[in-house]
Amino acid sequence: xxxxxxxxxxxxxxxxxxxxxxxxxxxxxxxxxxxxxxxxxxxxxxxxxxxxxxxxxxxxxxxxxxxxxxxxxxxxxxxxxxxxxxxxxxxxxxxxxxxxxxxxxxxxxxxxxxxxxxxxxxxxxxxxxxxxxxxxxxxxxxxxxxxxxxxxxxxxxxxxxxxxxxxxxxxxxxxxxxxxxxxxxxxxxxxxxxxxxxxxxxxxxxxxxxxxxxxxxxxxxxxxxxxxxxx
Ligand code: CA
Numbered sequence: 001x002x003x004x005x006x007x008x009x010x011x012x013x014x015x016x017x018x019x020x021x022x023x024x025x026x027x028x029x030x031x032x033x034x035x036x037x038x039x040x041x042x043x044x045x046x047x048x049x050x051x052x053x054x055x056x057x058x059x060x061x062x063x064x065x066x067x068x069x070x071x072x073x074x075x076x077x078x079x080x081x082x083x084x085x086x087x088x089x090x091x092x093x094x095x096x097x098x099x100x101x102x103x104x105x106x107x108x109x110x111x112x113x114x115x116x117x118x119x120x121x122x123x124x125x126x127x128x129x130x131x132x133x134x135x136x137x138x139x140x141x142x143x144x145x146x147x148x149x150x151x152x153x154x155x156x157x158x159x160x161x162x163x164x165x166x167x168x169x170x171x172x173x174x175x176x177x178x179x180x181x182x183x184x185x186x187x188x189x190x191x192x193x194x195x196x197x198x199x200x201x202x203x204x205x206x207x208x209x210x211x212x213x214x215x216x217x218x219x220x221x222x223x224x225x226x227x228x229x230x231x
Contacts (some may be wrong), residue, residue: 002046002048003020003048003049003050004029004030004031004049005029005049005051006034006038006041007051007056008033008035008036008054009053012079013099015226019106033056034057034059035056035059036058036096038050039067039068039074041070041110042074043071043072048117049117051076051077051078052078054080054084054087054091055081056078061091064197065094065095069094073156074094074095075115075155077158077196078098080102085107092196093199095203096158097099097119098116098186100112111189112189115187116160119159119160119162119163127144131204139165141165143166150211153211156207161200161204161207162202163185164200164201165228166185166227167181168218168226168228169228175225175226176227179191181197181226182194182196200227201218205217
């Protein structure tokens with residue numbers, strides 16, 4: 001279990017190191033102050049999760065995120081300052097799985113990290129259909145490898161997006177409420193975060209519908225939830 005922390009504030013580095021040492025000793029921590037080095041470390045060290053501060057001395061955090069996402073779908077959490085909601089939305093749109101606002105509480109930090117890692121695994125409710133495929137038209141979802149493709153093109157989905165798609169596809173034709181989707185797909189700590197859900201759905205829809213000729217598969221149901229209808 002490897003955690004890569006890209007952060008230039010020594011106090012935060014120390015706090016994270018201490019939290020991991022005390023509460024999660026099996027996690028190894030790799031750190032760097034620099035975005036460029038961080039991207040390199042994602043390649044070299046293949047961390048299990050990346051925590052990325054948006055304000056770094058060399059590169060802009062969004063640039064770092066973009067570079068990482070160009071070759072890796074490693075689970076990634078951004079660190080943001082309290083007042084920067086715009087940053088959160090932008091970060092999620094660029095493929096971050098979640099965010100942690102600084103200063104953070106130990107419990108919240110661990111809960112978010114573990115939730116993002118958990119989403120990477122096959123959702124518990126999926127045990128019964130593990131090994132199976134969902135195929136409708138050009139869409140193919142492999143529940144074992146968690147690979148999603150449209151025609152010949154494999155989509156690049158983050159763990160959160162896959163998790164949302166999984167919930168929608170396995171409940172095809174049913175309306176899933178915002179709250180249910182947030183809790184089941186994104187974790188109980190996101191229960192009331194409708195904006196987060198909206199952003200994740202938007203990215204998922206963009207991926208699913210980017211090929212010309214593919215019509216909408218995910219329907220917004222009067223602001224109360226979402227429904228999936230296979231083409
Ligand atoms: Ca910083």
